[in-house]
Amino acid sequence: MPPSDYRGLSLWHDTVGEELTPRPALAGDLDADVAIIGAGYTGLWTAYHLALADPGTRIVVIDKEIAGYGASGRNGGWCSALFPTSLRRMALDRGRAGAVRMQHLLNATVPEVGRVAAAEGIDCHFDQGGSLSAARNPAQLERIRAHVADYQAWGFGADDHRLLDAGEVHEIAAVDGALGGSWTPHCAAIHPARLVRGLARAVERRGVTIHEQTAATDVHSRHVVTRHGTIRADHIVLATEGYTATIAGRRRALAPVYSLMTATEPLPEEVWDQIGLRDRTTFADNRHLVIYGQRTRDGRIAFGGRGAPYHYASRVSPAYERDDRVHATLQRVLVDLFPVLRDVAFTHSWGGSLGVPRDWYPSVRHDRRTGLAFAGGYVGDGVATSALAGRTLAALIRDDDPDDLASLPWAGRTSRSWEPEPLRWLGVNAVTALMGAADRSEQRSGRPSRAAAAFWTAIGQ
Template sequence: MIPAMPPTGFRGLSLWHDTIGEIEPRPALTADLEVDVAVVGAGYTGLWTAYHLVTADPAIRVAVIDKEVAGFGASGRNGGWCSALFPASLKRMAAERGRDAAVRMQHVLHATVADVGRVAAEEGIDCHFDQGGYLSVARNPAQLERVRAEVADHRRWGFGEEDHRLLDAHEVTDVAGVSNALGGSFTPHCAAIHPARLVRGLADAVERRGVRIFEHTTAVDVHSRRVVTPHGTVRAEHVVLATEGYTPAVAGRRRAIAPVYSLMTATEPLPDDVWAQIGLEKRTTFADNRHLTIYGQRTRDGRIAFGGRGAPYHYASKVSPRYDRDERVHATLRRILVELFPVLEGVTFTHEWGGNLGVPRDWFPSVRHDRHTGLAFAGGYVGDGVATSALAGRTLTAMIRGDDPDGLATLPWAGRTSRDWEPEPLRWLGVNAVTALMTSADWSERRTGRPSRAASTFWAALGQ
């Protein structure tokens, strides 16, 4: 059951926006401006970059512009997983820069999760950060085989039980009362957060340090050393493109990123007797090990916020508010959540929303900076961007400043560029075919209990 919820200002964008109060937009850019660094996009990537720049050098002049408001996009609407998950496997990262670099990347991602919580605490950002870890549940034999293989693979890369632990069915239900659990895995390197509180808090934090944020300001064109807007040009030595799923809207970048929609729903606050059956006392984030991703968390106010893929990719990389809701997909998400936790049968769902995320052609995020042109980019997180964007901000800061004591610019994702997506209609056919393939693979695995050969072939083709 979904009660009527007409949008009010920005509150109708998501549960997260609905629970932070009204958003008063900052003034737009109205004249030419000269700064040291111009950032396009006031989401996590842009704001973390600004934060680390001004923390390293309080005198640096940084301006951030956004077509909407800070946190309007995926940074304010996501599932609230601040995790060390990365779309490219250790094997894939090692192919780029070697085994040691791949392992170091994973260790840095582990540390980044706690770093986000530390910075939030230091800046007084109450983003509901609780590092309760991540539980991946196997609910059929194919998923169990995959979970076991993933944990074994981490052992081969030198990660012990303190990082990734195999669970039996009883250990799974000790954390969460998921139905039909056969086993699972647990990693402590994930925190549940309130994403809109984090991104809005970051915007306030950088403003306190002198960063200028201009909202309702569209980047009409992005060039070396300048960003053109309808009412003024921002000139800067360095220009950071931090637009993630909105990147195709920037002139000349239509095929750089595919904007793929992920949708979410949320229950009403649940009573204590229901939570006693569900568990998740430490706000452990959860999913099962299906191919078509799902993700959930227990919110601080006692709801379950739950999301997943399955919405179609829209022709020519179109992005529109009307794609934020899809009744077929939202109904599927509600059904899956009740399957996971049958005690939720008949519960009221109060919110449904969605947004786009950025998918590069090779499923491999990147962060790069060209010292000759001053242009920089970070993104393509494939939905794993909360902690990864914080690392991207640190890495871009090191690149821009030419000061990299931690060697971040040598990590596997640094300095690389994914090739462009195919032109239409091939892009539309390809992206939607992958969604259909994963849906079919999950259905086959539920029915037969055997791993899907088609899905395995797809991931192998990506080098995963």
């Protein structure tokens, strides 16, 4: 993309507060200790922890566009301890203690992101006001109660997940029709592009080289091939998340699924007095077709959700980032949540792809024999998760793991590949349709959708 167009990628890029001029591309063949493909959260956190542990490590990061071009710069700004894989599923791999430890580490990673941002002078608008999940019909309320009870069964108390009645929900946010809900402190609202761009500068201060507008055309043991030259490195990290399918030979590794967002104009204080969200608590309801929102530091609501189609053969294109039908639906849903917004203007609409593994189970791995490493498959829950992934990858690459991160449930595993087309296209889009139908059924009847419950059980969640 031309540099002048990067600001148009999202609200976050438009308000990042810096010029988005690309760094120089790779200028020829290069030798390094570690080569990282993808200048998003995963790649930059990996570089950060490697450089922090050993400033002499030769680290080079490349990106097809600019740092923070992808999901790291466009997401909903939830730095949360959410993980797409259930504790029960993780316990099957590494036992109950391993699953619980994983969740505790994710919880601790949320404030750690804020601490590092402050230490590095990154003004990413970090406010840890927790996260609200509201129930607007009896089926959603039943799920929320079961969700909190499940956490309690794993040893997490009210300080981690707390049930709310309708009045307590309204004390946080005036969600229309809320019957109850839950709240967790383990989430912060952030400006995602400010975080990722700040991380890029932080690693450069530690000697890491970043080459932008440098696409990897082939990746194999100890070699990254680009049009500008070949990087030879002892370790190569694939940190491409929703763009993984564009790398040769990896089309079926992660399905690129689009999540779209919209944002209001800055709202006057009298509107905020009616909505709430004083602590910038992130918010959603408990529908199956995920939605997510936050109050931005400049007084907007940034709001997103699923519903965009998966595109045949795992295609990724800027043309898929704007869908008038889905954006209009998101705006209607937001006004339905907060009717006071019925007359406000929406100033930004955007989207981006996220990486979904076949079993909805993120992974972190490093093959010492080939030098190839990977982290990703966050299914949209990647802001804090990627920070823990980068820390884990750095430990695996250095073969120095005092915190025993290699024993975590997601370490060293590989999800099976997605089905070939057209089965992949049929399957992914059928799930999206199923979740939308389940939500409509639950809204009409108030009863939980058996079809949706069967799907979650089938994938081990």
